[in-house]
Amino acid sequence: MPQKTQLDNRSQHTSADGGPGPPAPIFGLTETRSELEWPAIAGMPTKPILAIYPGSFDPVTNGHLDLIERGAKLFDRLIVAVLRNLDKDPLFTLTERLEMLREVARPWENVEVDVFDGLLVDYARKRNAQVLLRGIRAISDYESELQMALMNRKLEPRIETVFLMPAESYSYLSSRLVREIARLGGPIHGLVPPAVERRFRAKVR
Ligand SMILES: Nc1ncnc2c1ncn2[C@@H]1O[C@H](COP(=O)(O)OP(=O)(O)O)[C@@H](O)[C@H]1O
Numbered sequence: 001m002p003q004k005t006q007l008d009n010r011s012q013h014t015s016a017d018g019g020p021g022p023p024a025p026i027f028g029l030t031e032t033r034s035e036l037e038w039p040a041i042a043g044m045p046t047k048p049i050l051a052i053y054p055g056s057f058d059p060v061t062n063g064h065l066d067l068i069e070r071g072a073k074l075f076d077r078l079i080v081a082v083l084r085n086l087d088k089d090p091l092f093t094l095t096e097r098l099e100m101l102r103e104v105a106r107p108w109e110n111v112e113v114d115v116f117d118g119l120l121v122d123y124a125r126k127r128n129a130q131v132l133l134r135g136i137r138a139i140s141d142y143e144s145e146l147q148m149a150l151m152n153r154k155l156e157p158r159i160e161t162v163f164l165m166p167a168e169s170y171s172y173l174s175s176r177l178v179r180e181i182a183r184l185g186g187p188i189h190g191l192v193p194p195a196v197e198r199r200f201r202a203k204v205r
């Protein structure tokens, strides 16, 4: 029998059959809480949090960048993960999308750019990430993002989706609109990082 300590509040809990075990479910949650979900004890250092920010990034915009900045501040490490297999035909190749992201993410030491395909939760498990980061610009994003987050939770309950809002000035900005404006010869200055602007100039002519 392991020694019980004051700090180990888990040892005070008993399982349904009365023996030592996980604590009773909290507030009506019926699933067994896993080791990952133990609340941190006040004053003790918490484990490093690794978050994954997945997307198409076709191309990365200043809105994405706003989220990367917030994510890099909030989490210990952030992986920007580009989806390899887009249903839609991307304007920029995977290599181009990665190059642009790597260039704009360079200032953050704790941000890495990677590629994934297949199920996001499989990739997150492989990388030992605890968090998926997604952006919500407006109510219109909410429905599909909620659906995705709940499905991902069903597939992997130990991983939480965290939503962040960009600065208001980016709330109308999307890669699709930027591609559209560029295609029609409009100005994209201020909507995307300079590195992306240059790529557009080379591509659109
Ligand atoms: N302007 C923006 N501000 C904040 N978040 C954004 C912005 N544009 C896109 N995002 C978020 O970034 C994530 C990736 O977007 P996107 O590259 O379009 O990939 P996906 O195809 O997965 O939607 C999504 O969570 C999206 O809501």
Ligand SMILES: [Mg+2]
Pocket: none
């Ligand atoms: Mg999108």
